[in-house]
Amino acid sequence: MKIAAIARAPENSPGMVDKDRAILCATAEALRQKGDTVSIIEEDEYTGETAYDAILHMTRNNKTLSLLAQAESQGTLVTNSPSSVCNCSRIKCMQLMQRQAIPISPFATQSTDEIPPQDDYPMWIKRAEGWSCHPLDVCHVSNSIQAEEVLKAFKERGINNVIRCRHMQGDIVKFYGVSEEMFHWHYPDPEKTKFGLERINGTTAYHPFSTENLKEISFAAARALGVEIFGGDATVSPDGKINIIDLNDFPSFSACRAEAAEAIARLIHSKRYNKNNKDERSR
Numbered sequence: 001m002k003i004a005a006i007a008r009a010p011e012n013s014p015g016m017v018d019k020d021r022a023i024l025c026a027t028a029e030a031l032r033q034k035g036d037t038v039s040i041i042e043e044d045e046y047t048g049e050t051a052y053d054a055i056l057h058m059t060r061n062n063k064t065l066s067l068l069a070q071a072e073s074q075g076t077l078v079t080n081s082p083s084s085v086c087n088c089s090r091i092k093c094m095q096l097m098q099r100q101a102i103p104i105s106p107f108a109t110q111s112t113d114e115i116p117p118q119d120d121y122p123m124w125i126k127r128a129e130g131w132s133c134h135p136l137d138v139c140h141v142s143n144s145i146q147a148e149e150v151l152k153a154f155k156e157r158g159i160n161n162v163i164r165c166r167h168m169q170g171d172i173v174k175f176y177g178v179s180e181e182m183f184h185w186h187y188p189d190p191e192k193t194k195f196g197l198e199r200i201n202g203t204t205a206y207h208p209f210s211t212e213n214l215k216e217i218s219f220a221a222a223r224a225l226g227v228e229i230f231g232g233d234a235t236v237s238p239d240g241k242i243n244i245i246d247l248n249d250f251p252s253f254s255a256c257r258a259e260a261a262e263a264i265a266r267l268i269h270s271k272r273y274n275k276n277n278k279d280e281r282s283r
Contacts, residue, residue, distance in 0.1 A: 001036045001053040001272060003028075008058035008250075009043040014133050019252035020058060026261035027056060034265060052076055054268055058250045060085060060131060077271050079264075080249050084226030088249045091128040091163055093225060100224040103217060103243045105235075107165040112155040116147055116164050125150050128161040131248065140167065140200050168245060170237040171204050175218045176253050179228040181263035181270075183215045184256040188233075201235070209240040221247050229264060 005028045013020045028038040043059050048067035054077040059065060069082040087096055097104050109128060110116065116123060125147065127137040136157070139150045154162055175185040187204050214234065221244050222230045231251030235243050253260035 003038045004052045004055045005040045006057035012060045027264045030261045030265035085249045087225040102221045105165045105168045112151045122167040124165045168235040170235040176231040178263035209236045
């Protein structure tokens with residue numbers, strides 16, 4: 001197969017540029033080992049003019065996603081699908097998971113001109129649209145004074161809409177998945193995460209929980225958004241209850257890069273095989 005692997009733009013990869021590049025390169029190499037021709041392309045270099053059998057991408061740029069949607073409509077295999085990446089924009093992500101009854105923290109939308117109700121603290125205030133690209137896109141607040149300061153900062157950055165989520169106390173776990181090919185989870189090191197927000201939940205208590213349940217919930221959340229290559233965060237409460245607090249398209253897979261690269265390569269080939277069989281049957 002002739003495959004394009006499109007990198008994520010640095011502005012959409014804060015503190016993760018090298019790690020995001022590493023998983024893309026590892027996957028490209030895994031595909032080459034299967035006999036594919038793979039070209040790694042920068043996000044702003046993709047024009048849609050060159051034909052490919054498949055496109056693997058990490059883009060979150062609306063213009064590029066539009067070009068990829070056109071390629072997909074013309075029969076190119078695009079992973080993740082452009083529509084599913086758009087579904088990972090925070091407010092869409094939360095709404096879609098809520099509709100599918102995925103266990104998530106209670107949330108509400110509001111403008112930056114409003115002050116949250118007094119009985120909602122402590123809470124998280126998050127940028128509603130897009131992904132976390134700035135340390136202040138996700139903020140933990142304990143009272144109305146802190147909330148007012150955070151909302152003012154959002155407004156000064158030109159962000160008028162946010163969501164507020166109830167703080168879920170418990171252990172933080174990170175998870176990664178590739179369709180039905182692989183699943184991995186681990187407890188994060190607060191000193192090595194993107195913005196260090198895991199520190200808010202304190203020292204890991206290692207509450208007992210069902211790892212199979214975590215896997216089921218994670219894959220259900222991914223299906224709700226339509227993403228095949230994904231990662232996210234969840235909380236595990238003292239009673240073992242799991243709540244998804246974040247889910248993203250195509251993470252860096254830092255803790256399981258080699259395994260993920262092989263799984264993604266298998267996914268691309270499986271999709272190609274299924275597509276060829278479908279085309280044959282339709283003739």
